[in-house]
Amino acid sequence: MDTILVVNAGSSSVKFQIFSIEGEGRLRRQIKGQIDGIGSRPRLRASGVRGEPLAHRAYPIELVSDVPTAMGIAGGWLRDELGMSPMAVGHRVVHGGPDYDRPVLIDHGVVARLERLVALAPIHQPHNLAPVRSLLANFPTLPQVACFDTAFHRTRDAVSDLYAIPHQLYAEGVRRYGFHGLSYEYIAKTLPHVAPEIAKGRVIVAHLGSGASMCALKGGRSIESTMGFTALDGLPMGTRPGQIDPGVVLYLISEKGMSPAKVQDFLYRDCGLKGLSGVSNDMRELEASEDPKAKLAIDYFVYRVGLDAGMLAAALQGLDAFVFTAGIGENSTRIRARIVDQLRWLGVTLSADENSRNAQLISRSDSRIPVYIIPTDEELMIAKHTLSLLLERPSPNARHNNVS
Numbered sequence: 001m002d003t004i005l006v007v008n009a010g011s012s013s014v015k016f017q018i019f020s021i022e023g024e025g026r027l028r029r030q031i032k033g034q035i036d037g038i039g040s041r042p043r044l045r046a047s048g049v050r051g052e053p054l055a056h057r058a059y060p061i062e063l064v065s066d067v068p069t070a071m072g073i074a075g076g077w078l079r080d081e082l083g084m085s086p087m088a089v090g091h092r093v094v095h096g097g098p099d100y101d102r103p104v105l106i107d108h109g110v111v112a113r114l115e116r117l118v119a120l121a122p123i124h125q126p127h128n129l130a131p132v133r134s135l136l137a138n139f140p141t142l143p144q145v146a147c148f149d150t151a152f153h154r155t156r157d158a159v160s161d162l163y164a165i166p167h168q169l170y171a172e173g174v175r176r177y178g179f180h181g182l183s184y185e186y187i188a189k190t191l192p193h194v195a196p197e198i199a200k201g202r203v204i205v206a207h208l209g210s211g212a213s214m215c216a217l218k219g220g221r222s223i224e225s226t227m228g229f230t231a232l233d234g235l236p237m238g239t240r241p242g243q244i245d246p247g248v249v250l251y252l253i254s255e256k257g258m259s260p261a262k263v264q265d266f267l268y269r270d271c272g273l274k275g276l277s278g279v280s281n282d283m284r285e286l287e288a289s290e291d292p293k294a295k296l297a298i299d300y301f302v303y304r305v306g307l308d309a310g311m312l313a314a315a316l317q318g319l320d321a322f323v324f325t326a327g328i329g330e331n332s333t334r335i336r337a338r339i340v341d342q343l344r345w346l347g348v349t350l351s352a353d354e355n356s357r358n359a360q361l362i363s364r365s366d367s368r369i370p371v372y373i374i375p376t377d378e379e380l381m382i383a384k385h386t387l388s389l390l391l392e393r394p395s396p397n398a399r400h401n402n403v404s
């Protein structure tokens, strides 16, 4: 079976999926897995097409001390126990910087350019690149593709790409990049099958997961988004604050004596729903909590989604549809209902029945603007990009590579 391996590596986990390549370049998901607890309590868990468990095992901490060793264990398991030798590997890489507006086949030069972007995504980029480097060293002929969270937004107009700071910083790469681009690209490609006319129009997509942002799509193209230079901006998230006056950062440094590293840690790990509630970063736990601060954190989340939806509707000069996606957007009936209520000034009305059964169309028939739930699939997007770059290569000769 010809397969593609999709890798999404973070600081303490490596998530992976295997897609088989079927006739006419169609892809079918075969395996979903992850190694988490890297450096603490490493575990490999994987399941098959129908969710059937394939592996659930623990490893001693010294055996899986970092992302490359975790990648090696996952690759060894795929090869030795399932007989799978992927033809290519597609990686999620959070930052493509100003230059990459599409996925790219990886070589040493690409890795060097992506390493220069670590400062722009210090929490994600180094971990995304770690398995890339180790695969490049161990399997130099195995095709690898980098797929960027920023690429989908690179076609935006200058005014939505800028900050009002001296131009030299823009030239250096201080720009409003926007993230979750693979998710938005998937939705933009799926929407024409769901609502062909609407897909040509003005759509807000709300990617509400533990990371959260929204994107304004015009004719399937990103024209604005709530995230900026880093994945800290915009909506409040599980542990990130979302939009915050930079004066707060200055206050943390000058009055609280926090170092840049401490501020970074604070903003990425201790704010957002977790910081505000003091209860949890997990929306399910907040919804289940009786604590008034959990309720306040939810109120803030809903309020900010409404506020930023207004901003995006202004960028679009109107609105033809609103789409929910990602963990909260796809699953939380209550949060969706509250957000739609926040949008009622736009003439949006919700069908409680359709919303409670997570239907694809959850607005009422008399709603001025339809509201959809479209489950996202960033991994499929990565697999598709990887396959198309593989097919574009002059002489694909990767059959004999193994990943271990």
Ligand code: AMP
Residues within 6 Å of the ligand: 208, 209, 210, 211, 238, 281, 282, 283, 284, 285, 287, 326, 327, 328, 331, 332, 333
């Ligand atoms: P993601 O990052 O897309 O996996 O989304 C994770 C977020 O989705 C977490 O805050 C979860 O609590 C939230 N989530 C997942 N399922 C539900 C649900 N049924 N109700 C509320 N929140 C959910």
